Amino acid sequence: MENRFRRILVRATNWVGDAVMSVPALQALHEHNPQARISILARPWVAGVYGRESFCDEVIAYEAPRGWKGLREKRRVAAELRSRRFDCAVLLQNAFEAAALARVAGIPIRIGYDRDARGWLLTHPIPLPVAGEIPKHERFYYLELLKRAKLIPGYRQEDTIRLGGSASAAEKGRSLLRQAGFESAVIGVSPGAAYGGAKRWLPERFAEAGIALARARNADVAVFGSKEEVAICQTVCERIERSGVRCRNFAGATSLDRFVEMAAACALFLTNDSGAMHVASALGVTTVVVFGATDDVATGPTGAWSRVVRHTVDCSPCLLRECPIDHRCMTGVTADQVIDAAHSLVAIQGK
Numbered sequence: 001m002e003n004r005f006r007r008i009l010v011r012a013t014n015w016v017g018d019a020v021m022s023v024p025a026l027q028a029l030h031e032h033n034p035q036a037r038i039s040i041l042a043r044p045w046v047a048g049v050y051g052r053e054s055f056c057d058e059v060i061a062y063e064a065p066r067g068w069k070g071l072r073e074k075r076r077v078a079a080e081l082r083s084r085r086f087d088c089a090v091l092l093q094n095a096f097e098a099a100a101l102a103r104v105a106g107i108p109i110r111i112g113y114d115r116d117a118r119g120w121l122l123t124h125p126i127p128l129p130v131a132g133e134i135p136k137h138e139r140f141y142y143l144e145l146l147k148r149a150k151l152i153p154g155y156r157q158e159d160t161i162r163l164g165g166s167a168s169a170a171e172k173g174r175s176l177l178r179q180a181g182f183e184s185a186v187i188g189v190s191p192g193a194a195y196g197g198a199k200r201w202l203p204e205r206f207a208e209a210g211i212a213l214a215r216a217r218n219a220d221v222a223v224f225g226s227k228e229e230v231a232i233c234q235t236v237c238e239r240i241e242r243s244g245v246r247c248r249n250f251a252g253a254t255s256l257d258r259f260v261e262m263a264a265a266c267a268l269f270l271t272n273d274s275g276a277m278h279v280a281s282a283l284g285v286t287t288v289v290v291f292g293a294t295d296d297v298a299t300g301p302t303g304a305w306s307r308v309v310r311h312t313v314d315c316s317p318c319l320l321r322e323c324p325i326d327h328r329c330m331t332g333v334t335a336d337q338v339i340d341a342a343h344s345l346v347a348i349q350g351k
Contacts, residue, residue: 008029008037009060009081009090011092011098011101012043012047012050012092015194016279017299020049020163020282024142024159026053027054027055032152039057043061047059049279051257052169053163053165074104095118096121099118111151112145113128127148136297137298139161163282173262181248186266187222187269188224189269190224192225192232192233192272198321199274201272202330205334205338209270213270219268222247222248223250224254224276264283268287273300280301281305282302286345293330307341309337
């Protein structure tokens with residue numbers, strides 16, 4: 001496809017982790033289409049991933065509820081998009097609704113994977129990759145869409161995921177952490193996982209690992225999570241505080257923008273497979289991740305400063321939201337394993 005586009009609309013994915021994993025594709029889109037203005041249509045809870053990225057000229061918030069309830073808002077957004085006169089829509093989101101909105105908005109070139117019965121709404125329905133055709137990690141799913149659409153010539157398999165502006169984000173994050181009362185290095189802990197309980201390591205082990213690492217590094221601990229994860233984050237925070245280590249629970253109290261900044265300022269980050277993991281790892285923060293129900297080859301962190309800790313069992317990865325048996329993939333991971341992984345990473349870095 002001739003790279004003639006001047007105004008490209010990208011429909012972002014709806015999960016923070018997926019949004020981070022799509023960043024290499026958007027960086028490549030910008031690199032190979034430098035003449036184009038790229039606008040990102042995103043749900044408010046993922047919009048903060050894009051604002052400081054060089055490929056993003058603007059973020060358009062999309063808040064319409066799903067289904068018929070949001071029909072009026074969808075019509076309003078479609079009318080706004082029509083007035084922008086986009087040349088091309090790239091749909092990273094797989095849903096039928098994403099294609100329908102671009103069609104109603106009158107965007108002449110509509111590119112997306114041919115799935116969810118939406119191929120007739122696309123001018124360029126791209127065949128889905130079959131198993132083994134592309135590398136397994138999800139970042140390649142988005143890169144392959146652009147390659148097959150001839151928006152980019154190809155991609156390198158060894159590339160890692162990196163968010164832009166990490167240095168300036170870390171500077172702002174250090175200021176925010178000082179305002180919150182932290183005077184030492186900070187270890188970030190994110191014990192939640194939006195997808196479901198099967199992805200969550202035990203809160204008491206997060207606390208145990210956080211305490212040991214904070215004492216070893218003369219650090220404080222900041223606990224992060226969504227508003228739905230306040231309770232589990234508070235459980236971890238209280239256990240850490242009882243040990244005498246300074247800790248604060250930021251769950252439900254930060255926007256994604258502010259979380260990105262504070263995560264960038266952390267010396268070390270402990271987490272499950274979650275949006276927080278993807279953000280911390282992509283910022284280049286030393287990150288240790290506990291995996292169990294999900295597949296770290298497909299959705300794990302990338303880069304030299306991340307480590308995955310998992311306990312191998314026959315039923316993992318099951319990809320279930322909730323464990324139907326005894327959660328053995330997670331209960332089998334000890335705090336000492338996570339502590340040792342963190343120490344080994346720090347030793348390699350010479351910190």
